[in-house]
Amino acid sequence: MVAKNKLIVCIISICILVLASGGNQLDIAITELKIGDYIQFGQYTGQPILWRVIADSANSDAKAGDNISGDPMLFSDKVLCLKAFDAAGDHEDSAGRNEKGSNYWGTSDLRSWLISFSPSGGVVWLDGSPPEAEKVDSNEYANEKGFLADGNFTEYERSLVKPVEQKALLYADDYQMAEGGTTPYKYNDEIAEIINNYEDAYYVNVMDTVFILDPKQIHTVYELFGQYYNNHYENAWLRAPDTNIYTDSSPANVLYIQGSNGVTMYRKANFGEIGVRPALVLDCRLTKIKSGNGTGENPYDIKE
Numbered sequence: 448m449v450a451k452n453k454l455i456v457c458i459i460s461i462c463i464l465v466l467a468s469g470g471n472q473l474d475i476a477i478t479e480l481k482i483g484d485y486i487q488f489g490q491y492t493g494q495p496i497l498w499r500v501i502a503d504s505a506n507s508d509a510k511a512g513d514n515i516s517g518d519p520m521l522f523s524d525k526v527l528c529l530k531a532f533d534a535a536g537d538h539e540d541s542a543g544r545n546e547k548g549s550n551y552w553g554t555s556d557l558r559s560w561l562i563s564f565s566p567s568g569g570v571v572w573l574d575g576s577p578p579e580a581e582k583v584d585s586n587e588y589a590n591e592k593g594f595l596a597d598g599n600f601t602e603y604e605r606s607l608v609k610p611v612e613q614k615a616l617l618y619a620d621d622y623q624m625a626e627g628g629t630t631p632y633k634y635n636d637e638i639a640e641i642i643n644n645y646e647d648a649y650y651v652n653v654m655d656t657v658f659i660l661d662p663k664q665i666h667t668v669y670e671l672f673g674q675y676y677n678n679h680y681e682n683a684w685l686r687a688p689d690t691n692i693y694t695d696s697s698p699a700n701v702l703y704i705q706g707s708n709g710v711t712m713y714r715k716a717n718f719g720e721i722g723v724r725p726a727l728v729l730d731c732r733l734t735k736i737k738s739g740n741g742t743g744e745n746p747y748d749i750k751e
Contacts, residue, residue, distance in 0.1 A: 479514065483500060484747060485497060485739075486500065489600040490599055490600075497525070501521070501522045517731060518730060526681040526682075531584070536548075550699055556577065560593060564597070565596060586720070594657055595657060601751070606730075606733065609656075611728050613661075617632075630648060634687065637710060638666065638711065642666045660726055683721065683722040684723060684724075685704065700716070737749060
């Protein structure tokens with residue numbers, strides 16, 4: 448009888464330990480991540496979003512396979528949707544933007560949507576011109592809930608997304624608002640040469656939560672993972688204006704990666720058939736891993 452009671456106590460103790468540990472929960476610190484690992488975090492249109500670690504806030508020289516020592520930057524594994532960068536409509540700065548939208552990231556409709564956690568109809572469109580059907584040539588999203596809204600991300604998940612200050616490159620005629628730089632950004636259509644004068648280009652600093660990559664960031668992805676920067680061969684917007692003196696540059700032209708061949712091209716901001724491949728930074732102080740092994744087939748899952 449005593450032996451039977453001991454067995455029961457032992458079984459109960461094991462059950463308590465399993466429940467307390469969350470079953471197969473790994474409880475791994477985010478700093479054990481490596482550049483190139485995959486994470487599942489949030490969802491869009493009911494499907495989990497797969498991200499890849501592409502940068503370390505504490506080590507700008509981190510290479511593929513290096514351990515993270517700061518906050519990891521995540522890049523969506525694929526395009527999540529097709530949207531215009533910005534809608535046509537009233538823009539105070541130029542008539543070209545009134546007709547085809549603006550290439551300024553800071554007030555763009557795409558940024559407005561990505562950083563918003565408002566419900567349907569509640570997104571604040573920073574330039575005052577929502578992406579309604581008559582203002583974009585396809586895929587209007589004026590009444591879509593914000594990318595970070597409930598149903599896509601939980602309140603806890605939103606708390607893990609760290610605001611970051613970063614460059615927004617400026618169109619040549621916007622140089623008056625520049626906080627740095629001495630010349631317009633001149634893009635090169637080859638990914639290997641896309642950052643030729645990036646460090647000298649006019650820019651302002653913008654505080655973002657969710658964003659799309661700029662030329663330097665997409666070049667980093669190219670250097671780390673080669674063709675992965677153009678994963679699935681889908682067109683995807685970049686956070687940069689077209690200011691190439693050899694093109695019909697305009698304040699409405701925005702750069703994007705052309706999926707068919709991976710070169711950099713440009714389209715009018717209100718063109719609605721270019722993909723959105725978001726990025727964000729996780730706060731390493733708050734984030735822990737629940738399960739997975741970091742591969743694309745079995746990505747890490749965030750502990751809540």
